[in-house]
Amino acid sequence: MKYPTRINRTDKNISYSNRGMTLENELNETNSFYLINNIAVIHKKPTPITITKVDYPSRIEAVIKEGYFKTPSTTDYNGIYKGKYIDFEAKETKSNIFPLSNIHSHQIEHLKKIIEHGGISFLIVRFTSKNKTFLLETKNFIKFLNEEKRKSIPYDFFLENAYQIKDKYNPRIDYLEIIDNLYFKKSKGE
Numbered sequence: 001m002k003y004p005t006r007i008n009r010t011d012k013n014i015s016y017s018n019r020g021m022t023l024e025n026e027l028n029e030t031n032s033f034y035l036i037n038n039i040a041v042i043h044k045k046p047t048p049i050t051i052t053k054v055d056y057p058s059r060i061e062a063v064i065k066e067g068y069f070k071t072p073s074t075t076d077y078n079g080i081y082k083g084k085y086i087d088f089e090a091k092e093t094k095s096n097i098f099p100l101s102n103i104h105s106h107q108i109e110h111l112k113k114i115i116e117h118g119g120i121s122f123l124i125v126r127f128t129s130k131n132k133t134f135l136l137e138t139k140n141f142i143k144f145l146n147e148e149k150r151k152s153i154p155y156d157f158f159l160e161n162a163y164q165i166k167d168k169y170n171p172r173i174d175y176l177e178i179i180d181n182l183y184f185k186k187s188k189g190e
Contacts, residue, residue, distance in 0.1 A: 108145070
């Protein structure tokens with residue numbers, strides 16, 4: 001019987017490029033479900049990249065060799081739901097805090113502008129160590145930024161000020177259920 005060999009954990013060539021891909025993939029599947037079932041039209045925004053060097057061994061084997069970010073990207077997702085514009089950023093963290101370095105100042109300003117213009121904006125944050133995903137409204141996120149001088153948001157803040165998104169079979173991350181309760185719930189008299 002062959003046992004796995006010990007892996008050297010001090011390897012400096014570890015790639016972190018696919019962090020957050022699990023959450024992103026689940027959100028993409030959820031948004032596909034919304035689109036197919038004519039619930040909402042919400043898409044992942046492409047990252048604006050300018051390609052500067054391409055290797056063309058043949059037309060079907062073109063390889064991008066060099067490029068740069070054309071402009072800072074805003075947030076991850078946008079679209080429309082029940083006549084309202086929706087815009088949000090999605091992040092994953094392995095620790096029990098959400099580092100504020102995970103979101104850039106231009107993204108925060110963008111989320112604020114969405115609210116100012118009557119849209120709906122928020123963060124979806126997954127704590128992988130807790131296996132919990134939350135929707136944090138931008139207004140509560142801004143409140144934290146204005147009142148706290150910390151460099152991270154503790155997990156307890158999410159428990160008290162955000163909405164847990166329960167995992168489902170389909171759609172997997174039904175964040176629109178929370179949006180319905182926050183923005184579209186009718187009072188009993190209506």
